[in-house]
Every structure is written in structure tokens, then in C-alpha cells.
Amino acid sequence: MRYLPHTEMDIRQMLETIGVKNIDELFSGIPDSCRLQSPLNLPSALSESEAVAVLKTLAERNAKVSEWDSFLGGGAYNHFIPAVVDHLVSRSEFYTAYTPYQPEISQGTLQAIFEFQTMICQLTGMDVANASMYDGASACAEAVLLALRTGRKRNKVLLSEALHPQYRETVATYCRYLNVELIEVGSADGVTDRQQLKGLLDEQVAAVVVGYPNYFGQIEDLQKLADAAHAAGAKLITAVSEPLALGLFKAPGDLGADVVAGEGQAFGIPLSFGGPGIGFFAVKQNDMRALPGRLVGETVDQDGKRGFVLTLATREQHIRREKATSNICSNQGMCTLMVGIFLALHGKQGLRKLAELNYSKAAYAKKQISALDGFAIAFSGEVFNEFVVVCPEPVAELQKRLEEQGILSGIALAKDYPQLENGLLICVTEQNSREQIDRLVSALAGGER
Amino acid sequence: MSRTDSRGLVLDEKLLFELTDPGRVGYSLPACDVPEVTPQKSLQRDEIADFPELSEVDVVRHYTRLSTWNYGVDSGFYPLGSCTMKYNPKVNEQAARLSGFAELHPQAPEHLCQGALELMYRLQQDLGEVSGFPAITLQPAAGAQGEFTGMLMIRAWHEAQGNKRNKVIIPDTAHGTNPASAALCGFDVVPVASDGVLSKAAVEAVMNDEVAALMVTNPNTLGLFEADIREICDLIHERGGLVYCDGANLNALMGISRPGDIGIDVMHFNLHKTFSTPHGGGGPGAGPVGVVEKLRPFMPVPIVVKEGERYRLDYDLKQSVGRVKGFSGHFGILVRAYSYILSMGGEGLKRATELAVLNANYIRARLEGSYDLPFKQRSLHEVVFSEAALENDCHTLDVAKRLIDYGFHPPTIYFPLVVKGALMIEPTESESKQNLDEFCDALLSIAEESLSKPELLKQAPIRAKVKRLDEATAARKPKLRWVKE
């Protein structure tokens, strides 16, 4: 086996040094009653070429966004990934290392995370960001837990209906046994219903959670939502599943958000059927010690030279055990690196231009579709690169019709929003050419390719 | 030849923000082929202050230089106990990057992702075969999330039986995530002391009708098989509880013993440990969970099911604990793990376990006379020494830092907590006898240095990018982001 370096001679010598006759003797600490009596019922080993063939066959049976006209978004976004990103993350000094517990030989990972934390703060308008969470949904759940921890005796959380359905489900799972009351706040014209929110806010509410952009692609009025939440002593948690929007729209931290938790996949991470992505998590200074997850901080070595270490570890499970701020014991290191490289490449100008490009494309598609007979744009407010269309025919039939023309038309909303029975969530990014958008529009209208 | 004689060129590198030169760009975008529009001004942000402005070359050099300050499995031996730092096969990386996987959108219709679903289904089956569990969920993102998922299922199962049990027994050797995950499910933790291994009597003393489950790690964090595990599981079951196993150390058991056969009800896998997916500088990993039949209805949704020749995501588990993350788990990691299983086959997995155990016992045999071994039972995949034999005020930390000068990544230190100054060494099957000998020679030489030249240990490392870092100042005056001065 090519991954196993032992020769027969090595094994003999090692057994002799240990003082046992054979390898099986090494397992004598396992009682017979616990031993597996037959070989594992798994296929025999494949050569590398055979394994690749099997995997390629499986891969070929999936729809690649590069070969379809894809208008799918809903929490996972098809953005171009510059060659530099994969080239650099393929350096195995990065990806074959573990969590940087030994800082002297992990400065590469540590500095890259420190830079990642800084860029997340700059982007979100917050003071402190951690070294990352699993994904947007679980980061959102951890944000709710943070609000419950810091909100002392408060035990209600208000979730906007327009928040990503999977984020809401994940919050519900995390809160399942924690004596928390989760209350859904309805939406009006595609954004969180502020009147209803005000009626639900009381001194028991620890947090209000909204999307920005929300699941319908709409830009919420965060400042007004924050004012309402703060007036009741609650925190405003802003969940961001398409962070590219922050390249163009105001930062949540500048609009009163107390926690910004989101998904960073849009920044250089492949779609990969929904994972791995990366959760980012940022707070204001006063909640620094309540943060979940790893934090990298700057310090100096014995010679006074700058260096970075994992810090404020006493919040974490390996020290505080059941009293820790979270059970998380990893970060998405490789994905923080992808995001960092992507953001460094695009930089101040590029990120804005890319965001504007997405905005313009979506605006064009929205305008063209709104002109079609029978189709309507569901909501009136600003969107980023995603919007809801109300279709004149059942969405399932429409999707099937467009699929036959090589178009993945969007996400049907009826399952999560029964009131939007014929609602279709369409996402347009810089990867969609005008030609593709025109094809989508003409296909929606019933035209053939 | 010794690696302490080698010389390297380590370049300093500023932060991205310090390298920034206004006006420099590293991106290229297609021309806008639709009318350019912008949102209303009041919604737009100002430019992102102090955000990087760099060319592509700057960015490439920056991260390339940073990479040279790191030590990975591909740099050398990485015997981090309980982390199973085995070799990460390159074909796995290539597999995850196949466009049919990397460019697959999670919201694509099911009939257009049959290959991905089939891969997941096969991985569920294979993990089931290795562990002895009939039902597997691939959704959890990491080991700790797997623990959380597993404990949620245990709580939900008890609730469904009308049981109001709110306590969990956890041995003192457990990883810190165990109590933290249990607490997240609203359980109170009942600690139990072990003497190397857990005794039935110790468990019996704390088991009562308030206890929902026992959480064990097997083999435990001392590298020892819990010899009474069957009897302990029987006891817990008789008294109405369930048994959770932390599968962090499954690399010691493949093809030898299946947790699902010996009374365990729930176990998480760490694909980034046992199944060779890279640790990535801290992640992403994947933490699938296996359960016995009676817990199947409580698994997170969706799970992959096969109907005839079609695969589909099943959202319809009425008693499901819900979802623990977005979409269907860390699919890219699942691809790598499946690629590994294909390459190893059933016999190869067993061989990996055998050689991992051989390696750990070889290290133990070579070092036992020079380092204190607090628990003498037969080791499996890892061995834990203490600092008791060290003199001249040398401690485990000093030995670890000195190992860096010898060109090795240090073992896990100061864990498990039951061993004073623990040095927890897990070599994995990836290391040849030659590598192990170099490592043992280094540790023996360090033991000798601790007697003759202890200052070498105290000053170490002297050959790394930086010397020992001031962690106290980092924590007292936290500086967690760069700000313009």
C-alpha cells in the first residue's frame, strides 16, 4: 500500500524491540468479546487510476454551474474564483497543518487568520471577529447563544421570517433544550415587519435576528431594526449569507448591529454541494470575552519580535469544559485562507466593482422579467443580486421547462413560504452574461432557445 | 546527519495592510454588459477603510512566504496525540476539486446531483461497516458538532420515551468538547474518575435514573482500550441509559473492533483524523455520526436514501432533532474520505490500524526507560508519558519546544489532564521505522540535554521563525485585529 511505509524487515525489528511475537499481540488489551471476528465487508483497495475513474464517474453525474445557465443562490453563490486562490491554498504547509497550538512553527496560519479577522471587521464594521465558525447557519445559531449568555435572564429570541430558512432551523436545533422561546416575526413587502416586531419586543427578548440581505435578497433597514431592538434592551443579530453585498451596501456595524454572523463561501470557496464553507462571526468590543471559537492575537516573542498566538483561550471548552462559550474546537482554517486570499486580491476597489457588477446584472434581469406578461417582482425594496419573482405557472413545471433548455432557473419558495406559492428566487451574479440573462427571460416567457 | 545542522532562509513579511499601496489592484473583472446602475446613495457604504490594495504578485508572494513559516504533515513527523495527523493523500485533493463536485450547487435538483448523492450514500454504508452502526448522518461539520448532534439524539430519544433524564456521566480523561457538547443539550455533567481505564464499579456508583447517558472515548485519551466497556454498556442499558462514544480514536480499531457491536449506541467519526482528510490549519473537518437502529428516526435531516436506482435527500424524519448546519454537511471533505476508503479497501484500513498501533508501541518501547510512563497497560494507537522523570526544573513545555529545534512537531502536551505534564504521542501509520527512530533519538537526546545543558530546553526553540511568544500580554491586552496607527 503506497501510503504505508513499513517493510517486512522493519516490522520484524519493531516487534522485537517491543518484545512481542506478532502484531496481533499488541491488541491483547481488547477483550475477545469486543473483537471483530470477520474481515470488514468492504471492496478491495483500488489503484490510484482506478479510484480516480470511480470518482470521475460519480462527478460526471452532477450538474456543473459552468455547464448550465445557473441562477441558483439561496445561501450558496456562484462567483468566479481566481486561479491564485486554489494555487496558494494547495501549499501543503497550510493545509496539512493542524490548529496552530505551537505558535513558533505556525506563524503562517496565525498571521493569515489575524489578517482574516481584520478584514472581516473592516467589512462588517465591527470591532472583533473570531477565527471562523463552521458555516453561516451554525454561526447564526452561535450568535443567538451569545445573546442569551450576555442577556442574562432573557429567554426569548425573535427570528425574522425573511431570515434564511436553514439558519432558522439551525437556531431551533441549537436552542432545542435550552429553555428558549423562539418567535417568528412576519415580513411585509419582503422585509421584516417592523410593526409586528415592535409588538413582540419586551424585556424578555435577548435578540432579534434578521438577514442582510435577507433570504429574498432584500436589503433590510437595519438601523430602524436595531433602534427597535435596542429600545427593548435586545441585541440585533445580522446574518449575512451573501457577504459580497457588504462591498456595496452599508456595513451592519455602522447601522447598529451587535453581532454579525454569516457565510463566507461567496469569497473564493467552491460551491461543493454546500460545504465546506465558512462561518464568520463579529461583535462589538464589549462582547469580546463572550465570543465562541478561536481568536488569534498579536504579541511579541522573547526578542521583542512581532508574532501571533491563539489567545483568550479561557473562554473555550478545553479549559472551561461545560461552562465554555461554545463546544467548538476548530476553525475553518483552509477556508479562512481562501477568503483571505480572495479579499486581498480584490481589495478595496475590486470588491466594490464586483459587488456593483452583481447589482447591475440582477437589476437588469429584474427589469427584463418584470416586463414579461404574467410575471411580477414580488417586493418593492432594494435587492443585491437576488430577488423573488411571482410566476404565472406552477414553479415546478417552470423549472422543468427551463431545465430542458439548460437553465437552472432558481429556487422554489413555496416549501418554506406557503404564501409565496408561485414564488421563484432568482440569483444573478457576475458569472451570468447578458446573453444568459436574455435566454432566461425568453425561456420564462415561453420561448425556445 | 541531524536536522539541527540545517540552515534555512526565512523571509520576514508584513501584514497585508502594511504592504498596501493605494491604487494597486490584483483583480480582473469582465466588462459590465448590462446597464450600470447603483443602489440609492443612502444605502451605499463608504469605501472600506484600510482594506488591502495589492497586485496579484504581492498576494502570491505574501501567502507563499507565510506558508514557509508553517509546519505540516508534509513537512515532517507530526505526532500530535488524539489528532491522528496521518498523511493526506494528494489524489483526495484532486477528487474534491473535480468540477462535477466543486461546481455543484447545493440547491440543484436531485436528479442533477445523483453522483454526489450516490457518493454520500456509499460513504454512509462504508462508515456503517467500519463502525457497526446501521444508520449514519454525514451532516455534522466537525467532531464537536457530531458530539452535539449525538447527544441531541440521545436527549430526544429519552423524551420520546417519556424519560426526564438530565445528567450525563463523563470520565475525567475526556476531551473538553464532551462536557461542552453535553451542556449545549441542557445536560448536567457528572464527572467520574478513572484509573487509566474506567471501572464498572465507578460507573455504577454514579449511575441512577437521572442519567441519560455515559460519554466515553474508546480507546480513551491515554491510548488504552476500555476493557470493561461491554459490561459498562450493559449496566447503563439495564438502568435505562444510552452510551455515547467519542470516535476520535477510531484509528486504533478499524477492522479490529466495531463500537456498534459492543454496546455503544451513538458515535461520531472524525473524517479528518481516521479517514485522512487534511486538518487545514484547524479545519474544515467532518464529524458524521453513527447510531443504532432505535435512534435512526432522530437523525438530523436531510439524510441520503436510495430508492431503486435513484438517490434522494430525505427530509421526512418526523422525530428528527433538526438540522445542525446548512445544506448537507462538508461535502468536499466527504469526497476526500470516500477517496481514501476506495484507495485503502477493507484490508488496507485494518492494516493502517495495525501499523498505527505498532508505531505507538515502538515509540513506547524506545522511550520508556527515559521518560516516565504513568499507565502501564498495553497501549493502542498512542502513548502518554509524564514529566515526572525530568530534572533541573525542565518541564513538558520545554521538551516540546526543544523538539521544534530538532525538526519535529511536538506531541500534544498537558492533555489528558489526569497525567501531570502529559506528553501524548500519536505517530499514526504513516511513519516509517526510520522516521520513528529519528524522533526517538531526538527525544532521548533532549532527555540527556535536560541533565547536562538544561538551558537548551529553556531557551528553545531557537531555530523557528520566532522564539517563545508572550502569551500573557496577548491575553491581558488583546490585539485581535490590525488598526492603522
Added chain:
Amino acid sequence: MDFPDELKYTEEHEWVLVEDEIATVGITDFAQDQLGDVVFVELPEVGDQLETGKPLGVVESVKAVSDVYAPVSGEVVEVNSDLPDEPEMLNTSPYDDGWMIKIKLDDPGEVEDLMDAAAYQEFIEQD
């Protein structure tokens, strides 16, 4: 290690100095030595009512967390507001600059139950 005679001590390694029904409280030299470099201190607020044996605050080092328990009952009348900014004072001056809080005693007699310096020294040697 230093254990001044004028102080009283607890098994949780706090010291108490009583003057005019006001108890000044801190952690002992032994406690700071065990913890290592202290990096963070959390204190109660003035006006808080403390109960003997219940946690009054937290002391953290780089890799350990320790609750600090109220050695006596009473109302917090003053806290060492310099301490959160300079937690290292707990290491450098545990009995002077590193004092933590002052408590107005509910029951001055309670102090009699605490150990004197000799008894405390014996206690830590046994432990």
C-alpha cells in the same frame, strides 16, 4: 512564599484583612503562584450582596480559570478598579496593590472561622 500574620485565610486560597467591620479580600501568594500569569479579573459591583462560599468573581491566567469565593458574607463597598486594567498586580503584589474588594461584614464573628497564617501554611503543605 509569604503569608502575613495579620491576615486570615480560606481553603479556597483567599485572604481577608478586617479593619472596622470592613473586610478587604484578595487571593494568596500561593494561589497566584499556582495560576501563573494572571491575565483577566472579573469583580463584583459595589452594592452586590455576597454570601459566604459563593463565587464573587473570576481570575484567569493564560490557560486556567478560577472562581474566587466570598470568604465572608456582606455588602461590597469598594472594588479595586485598577485591577481589571492591570491584572498582573495579582502576581506582583497579591496582598497590597492586588487587593480585590472590600466587604461590609454582615457578621464580624464569621472571620473567626477562618485560618490564621500558620494554619493556612499547614493546609497548603498537606494539599
